[in-house]
Amino acid sequence: MIEFEHVSKTYDDGSEAVGDFSAAIPSHKTVVFVGSSGSGKTTLLRMVNRMVTPSTGRILIDGEDVRNTHPVQLRRSIGYVLQQGGLMPHRTVLDNVATVPVLQGTPKREARTEATALLERVGLDPTLGKRYPSQLSGGQQQRVGVARALAANPNILLMDEPFGAVDPIVRRELQRELIRIQAELGKTIVFVTHDIDEAFLLGDEVVVMRDRGRIAQRGTPAEIMAAPADDFVREFIGADRAERQLSTVERGGKRIAVDAQGRAVGVINP
Numbered sequence: 001m002i003e004f005e006h007v008s009k010t011y012d013d014g015s016e017a018v019g020d021f022s023a024a025i026p027s028h029k030t031v032v033f034v035g036s037s038g039s040g041k042t043t044l045l046r047m048v049n050r051m052v053t054p055s056t057g058r059i060l061i062d063g064e065d066v067r068n069t070h071p072v073q074l075r076r077s078i079g080y081v082l083q084q085g086g087l088m089p090h091r092t093v094l095d096n097v098a099t100v101p102v103l104q105g106t107p108k109r110e111a112r113t114e115a116t117a118l119l120e121r122v123g124l125d126p127t128l129g130k131r132y133p134s135q136l137s138g139g140q141q142q143r144v145g146v147a148r149a150l151a152a153n154p155n156i157l158l159m160d161e162p163f164g165a166v167d168p169i170v171r172r173e174l175q176r177e178l179i180r181i182q183a184e185l186g187k188t189i190v191f192v193t194h195d196i197d198e199a200f201l202l203g204d205e206v207v208v209m210r211d212r213g214r215i216a217q218r219g220t221p222a223e224i225m226a227a228p229a230d231d232f233v234r235e236f237i238g239a240d241r242a243e244r245q246l247s248t249v250e251r252g253g254k255r256i257a258v259d260a261q262g263r264a265v266g267v268i269n270p
C-alpha cells in the first residue's frame with residue numbers, strides 16, 4: 001500500500017503544485033489520478049519515488065517512510081513509465097530492458113534472457129531486442145518502456161501519461177495490453193492521465209483532481225459515473241459525453257453499436 005499523508009509541494013519558484021493531499025493506494029490495484037493539466041498529478045507521482053520531495057507531509061510504502069530508503073535504491077525498486085518512454089538511445093532495446101537488473105547484480109546473460117521474455121510479455125517480437133529505440137514506432141517504444149519498468153520485478157508501477165503520445169488506435173492496444181498484464185501480475189499501479197475515458201477503462205479506482213491536487217471525487221468508475229460528486233466532476237466526466245453516446249446501425253445484416261463519430265464499438269447479439 002502507498003499512503004500519501006497530508007503532502008504538499010511548493011516549488012522553489014513559489015508555485016504551489018499540491019496543497020494538502022492525502023490518499024491510500026491499495027496494493028495490487030490500479031488507481032488513476034485524472035485531472036486537467038497542472039493539477040499536480042505528476043508532482044504527486046514523483047513524490048513516491050523521491051524525484052520530488054514534498055514540502056510537508058510524508059509518503060509511506062507498506063508503512064515505511066520513503067525517506068528511509070536511498071533514492072537510487074528506491075527508484076530501482078519502483079517501475080516508472082513516462083510519456084516519451086525515456087529509453088536510452090545508444091543502447092539496444094534488450095539492453096534498455098536489462099540495465100536495471102544488471103545494476104542490481106543479475107548476471108548479464110540471465111538479465112538478457114529475462115529481458116527477452118519481458119519483450120514477449122508486452123507483446124513485442126523478441127527479435128526487436130537487437131534494434132535501437134529510434135528504430136521502433138512510438139507504440140513499440142512505449143511497450144519497451146513498460147517492459148523496462150517491469151524488469152526489476154517491482155511491486156509498484158508509476159505510469160505518467162504513458163500512452164499520451166501515440167495515436168488513438170495504438171493507444172487502445174496499449175491500454176488493452178496493460179489490462180492483460182495487470183490481470184497476470186497484479187502490481188500496485190498509480191496511473192496519471194488527463195483522459196477520463198482512459199481513467200475509467202484502466203482504474204479499479206479513479207481520483208478526480210481539481211487544481212493543486214485537491215480531490216474532487218474518488219471512487220470506482222461505476223460509482224463516479226453513477227453519482228458525480230458535484231458540477232466540477234459532472235462536467236469533467238461529461239465534457240465529451242455526447243461523443244460517447246451510442247446508437248445502433250445495420251451493417252452486413254448485423255446490428256452494430258456505433259459512437260457519435262460512427263465508429264463501430266461492438267456487435268449486438270440478437
Ligand SMILES: Nc1ncnc2c1ncn2[C@@H]1O[C@H](COP(=O)(O)OP(=O)(O)OP(=O)(O)O)[C@@H](O)[C@H]1O
Pocket residue numbers: 011012013015016017018035036037038039040041042043044194
Ligand atoms: N519543477 C517545477 N518547478 C516549478 N513549478 C513546477 C515544477 N513542476 C511542476 N510545476 C508546477 O506545478 C503545477 C503542477 O504541475 P504537475 O506537473 O504536477 O501537474 P500535472 O497535473 O501533472 O500536469 P500535466 O498534466 O500538464 O503534466 C503546475 O503549475 C506546474 O507549472
